[in-house]
Amino acid sequence: MGYHRLITSAAFGALLILVLFATGCSRKSAQVVPGAPEVLVTTVTAKDVPRVLERVATLDGFINANINAQVQGYIVSRDYQEGGVVKKGDLLFQIDSRPFEAALAQAKGTLAKDKANQVKADADEKRALDLFKKTVISDQERDTAIAAAGSSRANVEADEAAVEQAELNLGYTKVTAPIDGVAGFTNNQVGDLVGPSTGPLTTVSQIDPIKAVVTAGEGPWTDFISRHPDADERQRYIKSLDFELILSNGNVYPHKGKFYALDRNLDVKTGSIRYEVTFPNPGNILRPGQFGKVRFVADIKKGAMVVPQEAVNELQGSFQVAVVDQNNKVSIRPVKMGERIGALWEVTDGLKPGDKVIVQGVQKAREGATVTVKEWTPPAQQVASDGSPVPKTP
Secondary structure (H helix, E strand, C coil): CHHHHHHHHHHHHHHHHHHHHHHHHHHHHHHCCCCCCEEEEEECCEEEEEEEEEEEEEEEEEEEEEECCCCCEEEEEECCCCCCEECCCCEEEEECCHHHHHHHHHHHHHHHHHHHHHHHHHHHHHHHHHHHHCCCCCHHHHHHHHHHHHHHHHHHHHHHHHHHHHHHHHHHCEEECCCCEEECCCCCCCCCEECCCCCCCEEEEEEEEEEEEEEEEHHHHHHHHHHCCCHHHHHHHHHHCCEEEEECCCCECCCCEEEEEEEEEECCCCCEEEEEEEECCHHHCCCCCCEEEEEEEEEEEEEEEEEEHHHCEEECCEEEEEEECCCCEEEEEEEEEEEEECCEEEEEECCCCCCEEEEECHHHCCCCCECEEEECCCCHHHECCCCCECCCCC
């Protein structure tokens, strides 16, 4: 009898061990399913997010001076290196000066002759006044002498103006740079007949600093004004901004820019407004006509619940995200979205801190499916110096 009870107890213990073993195996297989699709997830947290704005920009010279011929004549020399740096006052072109030298000599000769006539007319006027006081000559003779002297003085003044104009015209035969900058290619060659109506000979651009010309749509402009309604505060705000320039190759220009000017009106054709940002340009590395983007931190969104925009699925005006629970099961959850903050999107309802949202691999996730989870890492260009994502806007 004892022997039978011993057998029964041993059988019961073995059965219990098998049940526990099977249960453990089943739990383990529920957590890791072979062949489960791999997804990248990010954990939702409330954070202060920099609202970074990024706009397309075109570079332009701070000053672009079109160099025009002020007098008509033939070009006899080009005295600058095309594409080279010039200083204010440097000679760029020489126009044939001989006709203007002759005109100046003629104007000076006419002036000398009329000055001699003025001396005689002034003496005649003085003598006529003396004689009139002595009642030697009539009123008419006195008036004639006074008028002749006045006419002679007027002739001299006109001649002096003609000499000054002739000197200016002669000076215009030397075409010089009005500013420091980089001179462009010439539009005319030696021997060409040029004049005030023949168009620019070349252009000199001051490119240190250089301007980045940016346009903003009417919507962002209206939003900006609503955020900063006070004119004085608005001016202080834009002066405090630091701008980055992202070049066409993706590199960030090493010098920070500052706001320079805002256009007076919106373009009626495009509905956008233009503003300009200046960047230091030592060594003339940047050139007018280059394209890039300017980026700046507009403000800080406090306590925002944000997810990468690629994690959000939009369908007929409604939004969904795929959430992974602690058992790696997927649930498709409707959410309400707020402001897009660069590459991120604010979630106003439907998520809570600690939720794991699928960022990449959403197309593999189905309601109730089990997935293999890995942590999502934002691209390097979207990470700020403090380690937080740097959002962008198109």
